[in-house]
Amino acid sequence: MNKQIFLKNGISNYKNIISIIIAFLVLAIFYILPSPEGLTHSGQVMIGILIMAAILWITEPIPLAVTGLLIMIIQPLLQLITPDEVFSSFGNQAVFFLIGAFILAGAVEKHGLHRRIALRFLSYFEKSPRLFTLGIMISCALLSFVMPEHGVAAFFLPIVVSILIAMKIAPKKSNFGKISMLSIAYGCSIGSLGTLIGGARNPLTIGVLSKLPEPINVTFFDWMIYSMPIVFIALPIVWLVLQFSFPIEVKDISGAKKEIAKQVNVAGKMSKNELKVLFILIFTISLWIFLSSHTYFGLAVIAISGSVLLFLTRTITWQDVENRVPWGIILLYGGAITLGFGIQKTGAGSWIAHTLFSTVGINPYIVILVMIIFTILLTNVMSNIGAVAILLPIGIAIAPEIGISPLLASMLIALSGGLAFMFVIATPGNAITYSSGYFSTKDLLKAGVIANIICIFIIFIIAVVYWVGILGI
Amino acid sequence: MFKNILIPISSEYYTKEVLKRGVFLAEKFKSSINLIYIIEEKTLNQTDKESDSYRTPYEIAETKNEIRQKQKQTADKIVFEDAKFYLKNNKIPFEEKIIEGEFSNVVKREIGLKDYDLILMGFEKECALRYRLFEEVKIPLWVVNKNDGKSILGVCSNLAPNVKVPDLSLKLSQTLNLELNMIYVVDVEDSVEVNEKAIRSDKKTEKDLMISAENFKNEIEKKGINIELLRGSFEKEVIKATEIYNPKIVIIGREQKKKGILGLPIKNLKRKLVEKCKYSILFLN
Numbered sequence: 230m231n232k233q234i235f236l237k238n239g240i241s242n243y244k245n246i247i248s249i250i251i252a253f254l255v256l257a258i259f260y261i262l263p264s265p266e267g268l269t270h271s272g273q274v275m276i277g278i279l280i281m282a283a284i285l286w287i288t289e290p291i292p293l294a295v296t297g298l299l300i301m302i303i304q305p306l307l308q309l310i311t312p313d314e315v316f317s318s319f320g321n322q323a324v325f326f327l328i329g330a331f332i333l334a335g336a337v338e339k340h341g342l343h344r345r346i347a348l349r350f351l352s353y354f355e356k357s358p359r360l361f362t363l364g365i366m367i368s369c370a371l372l373s374f375v376m377p378e379h380g381v382a383a384f385f386l387p388i389v390v391s392i393l394i395a396m397k398i399a400p401k402k403s404n405f406g407k408i409s410m411l412s413i414a415y416g417c418s419i420g421s422l423g424t425l426i427g428g429a430r431n432p433l434t435i436g437v438l439s440k441l442p443e444p445i446n447v448t449f450f451d452w453m454i455y456s457m458p459i460v461f462i463a464l465p466i467v468w469l470v471l472q473f474s475f476p477i478e479v480k481d482i483s484g485a486k487k488e489i490a491k492q493v494n495v496a497g498k499m500s501k502n503e504l505k506v507l508f509i510l511i512f513t514i515s516l517w518i519f520l521s522s523h524t525y526f527g528l529a530v531i532a533i534s535g536s537v538l539l540f541l542t543r544t545i546t547w548q549d550v551e552n553r554v555p556w557g558i559i560l561l562y563g564g565a566i567t568l569g570f571g572i573q574k575t576g577a578g579s580w581i582a583h584t585l586f587s588t589v590g591i592n593p594y595i596v597i598l599v600m601i602i603f604t605i606l607l608t609n610v611m612s613n614i615g616a617v618a619i620l621l622p623i624g625i626a627i628a629p630e631i632g633i634s635p636l637l638a639s640m641l642i643a644l645s646g647g648l649a650f651m652f653v654i655a656t657p658g659n660a661i662t663y664s665s666g667y668f669s670t671k672d673l674l675k676a677g678v679i680a681n682i683i684c685i686f687i688i689f690i691i692a693v694v695y696w697v698g699i700l701g702i
Numbered sequence: 703m704f705k706n707i708l709i710p711i712s713s714e715y716y717t718k719e720v721l722k723r724g725v726f727l728a729e730k731f732k733s734s735i736n737l738i739y740i741i742e743e744k745t746l747n748q749t750d751k752e753s754d755s756y757r758t759p760y761e762i763a764e765t766k767n768e769i770r771q772k773q774k775q776t777a778d779k780i781v782f783e784d785a786k787f788y789l790k791n792n793k794i795p796f797e798e799k800i801i802e803g804e805f806s807n808v809v810k811r812e813i814g815l816k817d818y819d820l821i822l823m824g825f826e827k828e829c830a831l832r833y834r835l836f837e838e839v840k841i842p843l844w845v846v847n848k849n850d851g852k853s854i855l856g857v858c859s860n861l862a863p864n865v866k867v868p869d870l871s872l873k874l875s876q877t878l879n880l881e882l883n884m885i886y887v888v889d890v891e892d893s894v895e896v897n898e899k900a901i902r903s904d905k906k907t908e909k910d911l912m913i914s915a916e917n918f919k920n921e922i923e924k925k926g927i928n929i930e931l932l933r934g935s936f937e938k939e940v941i942k943a944t945e946i947y948n949p950k951i952v953i954i955g956r957e958q959k960k961k962g963i964l965g966l967p968i969k970n971l972k973r974k975l976v977e978k979c980k981y982s983i984l985f986l987n
Contacts, residue, residue, distance in 0.1 A: 293755035338761075379756045383765040390772040394779050399716055401826065429756070552760035561755060612755065653748065660752035664745045664769045666713050666776070669828035 245290035252284040260307070267584075271309050272577035278303060279577070279619060282568060286615030293612050294557035297564025304571050314574075318566040322529035323436035324559060329532020330426045333513060334376040335553030336506045336545045341496070343372060343384055345503065348493050351388075355486045358479045359472065362408045365389060366416035366468050370460060373420030373427045375514060378647075382417045382658035388492065389413060390665050395491075396484035400666035404475035410667040411676055415467050415650060417658045422647045423460045425452050425517075425528065429558045430617040434643035435528075436562070437569040437621050438636065445636050449517035449528060454700070455640050459691050466687065467650075467680045474676045505542045509535055558614070565618030569625070578626025586630050593631040594693065597641060600624055601688050604645035605681050609655045617646040636702050641692055648684045651677035703873060704731045704820040704842075708812060711781055712805045713742045713773045715826035718784055720846045723982070724822050725788045727844075730877055733820075734795035737785055738812060739777035741770060741802040744830050774800055806835040813841060820844060825976050836972035836985065843985045844951075845976050853881040855949035855981075858918065858929075859936055860911050861889055862955040863898045866986045868922055871953050880950055884922060884929040885943045888915050889936040892961040892968075900956055908933075935962070937971065941978050952983045 259277025264270050278300060285296040305312045318324075337343050347368050354364020365385070372381045389409050398406045421427030425435065431452065438445040447455075499507075513535030521528045539545040572578045600620075608616040624638035649655030651674055653663045659673065696702050709724050721737075728735050746766055753762050777800050789796055801808050809821065821843045825833070836843065856871030858864040868884065875882035888911045895903040895914060915931050922929045932939040936959055944952055954975070962968035972985055 289751075377756070379753060380761070383753075383757070383761065383768070386765075387768045387772055391775070394772070394775050397780060399718075399780050399784075400713070400776060401715060401829075402717070551758075553758055555756055555758050555761075557755040654752060657749070657753040657756050660749045661765060661769075664749045665772065666716075666745070669826065670830075671828035 245288070248284060248288035248290040252281040255284065256281045256303075268580040269576055272575040272580055274307055275304075275309055275571050275575040275577040276581065278307075278309075279568065279572060279622075282564075282615075283611075283619050286619070287611040289612075292557060293615060294560040294564075296615075297561035300564035301567050304567060310567075310571055310574055314570065315567050316563075318436075318440075318563045318570065319559075321436045321439065321566065322527050323432040323439070323566075324562060325529035326425065326532045327429060327432050327559060327562065328554065329513075329529065329534075329536045330432075331377070331554040331558075332536040332539065332545065332550055333510060333532070334380055334426070335549055336539045337376060337510065338380060338384070338553060339545060339549050340500065340503045340506050342503045342506050342510075343376060343381070344388065345496050345499065347372060347385060347388060348489055348496065352489055352493065355482060355489065358405050358477050358482050358485075361482055361485055362405070362412045362471070362477070363465075363468050365409055366412040366419075366464060369413050369416030370420030370423070370464055373417050374424045375426055375510060377429070378417040378421035378427050379657040379661070381420070382413055382661045385413045385417075386410075386661055386665055390667075391492065392485045392488045393667065395488035396479070398479070398667075401669060403478065403667075405477045405479040406667040407475045407672050408471045408477060410662045410665050411471055411673070412468070414656075414658045414662040414673075415471070415676075415680060416464070418647055418649060418656060419460055419463050419467060422456045422644050423453065424456075425449055428613060428647050429562065430614045430643055430646050432528075433562055433565050433614060433617060434621060434639050436566050437625070438639055440566065440570055441573070441625065441635060446523050447636070448523075449521040450519070453518070455696065455702070456644055458695055459644055459688060462687050462691070463648075463684055466683055470680045470683060471676055474679065475672070502544050505544045506539070509538045509542070509544070512538075561614060561618075565614065565621075568618055569622040572622035572626070578622050581623055582627040582630045585627070591631050593633055596627065596631045597633070597637075597692055598685070598689055600627075600638065600641050601645045601685050601692075604642050605648055605685060608646045608649045609651045609677075609681070613646050613649055613656055617643055620646070633697075634702055637692065637696055640696065640702075641688065645685075645688055648681060650680045650684075703870075703877070704733050706816060706818045707733045707735050707820045707822055708809070708816075708818045709735060709737045709822045710740055710805065710809045710812070711737065711777075711824070712740045712829075712831055713776070714745060714805070714829040714831050715824055716781055717824040717846070717848070719848045720822055720824045721781075721785050721788050723844075723846045725792060725794065727820070727822070728794045729792060735785075735789075735797070736812075736816065736818070737782070737796070737798045738808065739773075739781055739798070739800045740805050740808045741773045741777075741800065742805060742830060743803050746770070746802075748830070770802070805831050806833070806838065809835055810838065813839065822846060827977055833973050833976075836976070837970065840987050842987060845983045845985070847980060847982045849980045849982075851948035851950045851981060853883055853947055853949045854878070855944060855947045855952045856882065856884040856927075857887065857940055857943075857952060857954045858884065858922075859887040859889055859957060860895050860906075860914065861892060861936060861957045861959050862896055863900050864918065864955060865898055867953055867955040868925070868927070870986060872925070872927065874951070874953070878950070882927055883947045883949070884927055885939070886915050886918055886922075886929060886931050887936050887939045888912060888931070888933045889959060890933060891935050891963060891965070892959050896956075896958050900958065902958055902960075937975055937978070940975060944979055944981050949981050952979060952981055953986065954983060955986050
């Protein structure tokens with residue numbers, strides 16, 4: 230193989246090689262060192278694997294999914310858990326829910342239904358520049374209920390850039406341009422908390438919960454009940470943060486109106502295929518909301534039924550599935566769920582929790598707050614799903630120590646894990662919108678820090694008042 | 703003086719000031735303008751990298767293409783239209799093009815294709831550009847800042863050959879009808895002298911450096927130019943002087959500062975100056 234191609238496609242530089250060496254060195258140290266009191270050797274090695282995964286997911290010397298695979302094979306290799314236990318992770322229905330959801334989203338993208346919905350939403354918010362940015366944020370959030378957040382950011386970007394160009398708004402020079410773009414990034418992130426479809430970390434969470442010694446089953450509707458208050462409180466508040474951070478200088482919105490009208494005109498009438506996809510989407514989501522509990526069909530059966538319907542109605546082909554289903558996420562999912570399982574089974578989670586609280590002391594409110602803050606910090610410097618995968622087993626182990634339920638700890642981590650507002654590298658949505666050139670890294674940090682701090686308190690208050698106080702979880 | 707002006711604008715940063723200044727200079731010097739809009743590949747690749755595990759190669763390529771198309775539209779409908787607006791009553795030869803690549807590489811490739819004698823560009827600290835260009839090109843590089851004073855500040859020091867700066871400062875002050883002020887900084891952190899061939903001497907005493915500075919001052923004053931001697935850290939003294947003289951442009955030569963406080967190595971001197979200076983800087987390179 231040509232050396233240059235290898236360097237480009239393989240392990241491309243020394244930094245990556247050093248990351249890999251450090252990751253394996255940490256694991257080797259944990260394998261060799263004697264175990265402290267109360268922790269088995271398997272538990273200690275499992276903590277080593279957890280730290281190794283964290284290093285690889287933060288520095289990304291290899292694709293995230295490959296780290297997922299590595300976690301899976303390393304556990305049976307070190308005889309921590311059996312191969313059967315590892316690969317049974319893929320038997321979890323959350324995996325097939327993910328596949329079905331990606332196929333549905335693929336059909337929506339293929340026929341441009343998302344574009345039509347987005348333009349329709351935006352047309353309701355053409356009254357003023359400020360309202361227009363709120364429209365972008367709400368539209369992105371609502372679409373992230375039914376599609377993966379990164380897909381929403383990717384298709385919203387050209388729509389909004391076209392509007393900004395039509396308004397003669399130059400990159401980085403206009404606060405209106407900045408808010409419009411940041412509204413896409415933040416709208417998608419906040420919206421992705423709302424349902425199980427928005428972010429892969431949500432199905433991961435319910436997958437881990439269903440594999441606990443005392444399984445906890447969370448339905449599509451349950452998830453919405455838990456998460457929606459956060460979405461609907463965070464959306465307007467983060468929008469206000471953007472308004473205060475970057476006061477809008479644009480007064481005339483007529484350019485945006487014309488461009489939206491032009492794009493609606495180009496989209497034309499709804500095609501038969503769009504109608505079919507819309508019908509199947511509504512049908513599938515309705516089933517998820519009302520009939521996804523274990524006493525009925527479960528999440529995966531409904532997701533796959535929706536997908537099969539798409540094939541039967543010839544609105545999607547296998548080629549489309551190959552083009553639009555990110556199989557890497559599924560592999561990453563397997564690794565992440567195995568990591569959680571290994572941490573629980575070897576007793577590593579309980580040991581971490583016990584050690585933490587024997588030194589820090591137990592105040593559930595402080596622990597809840599620290600959990601939210603730590604997850605938000607971690608998700609800002611690494612992939613969301615990686616952050617959730619690492620923290621979830623620790624959070625679940627901590628829960629009984631402080632007298633809260635594993636479900637509460639998991640929801641705290643899963644939802645906080647979606648709020649990556651501060652850095653371009655934090656989430657693909659930020660990177661995609663940054664590529665438009667309309668905001669700088671400093672703008673993102675400025676708005677992101679404030680938005681993240683506010684969201685920490687929103688999640689904390691919802692957790693204490695609504696989840697514990699009202700829902701009793 | 704400047705017959706062919708190259709104006710590179712990155713998709714990472716755009717300011718109209720560069721175009722205004724370009725047209726102004728082209729009018730004065732009867733120059734041609736070549737405007738290139740660079741779609742920054744680093745930003746495109748970053749989007750790829752972040753999306754790697756979450757989206758399929760097909761979707762990533764689709765998004766990348768969309769971003770590329772929108773960048774081209776931004777160039778056509780905003781940047782090039784602005785340029786045409788400023789050029790509308792002038793007969794300045796003008797060419798425009800869009801190139802995808804890394805900013806510094808594209809500019810270096812471009813100056814290899816045509817006989818440019820000035821690069822005119824903007825600067826933004828908070829973006830993905832590293833501005834390696836400042837250290838790597840051999841032709842004059844004018845970094846535009848929107849603050850606009852009424853004089854020219856020529857900067858000489860023990861760290862540069864000081865050949866081009868006095869002459870060019872004088873010519874520019876006459877052509878642009880601006881008052882000329884000069885400073886000579888004796889840098890006490892890197893106490894060497896740089897000769898006309900741009901070769902650094904061994905370490906010198908401060909007294910020797912001051913004598914050389916006095917001699918240089920006398921030579922310049924014979925030409926009827928005001929020059930002030932300053933002593934301290936080169937970059938700090940330059941920034942302080944700009945606050946006093948309020949220049950339209952600061953002209954800096956081939957300064958070779960390699961040591962900073964406590965004799966520690968110093969890198970990216972030009973970038974640091976651009977970051978801290980509120981006024982436009984012309985590096986003569």
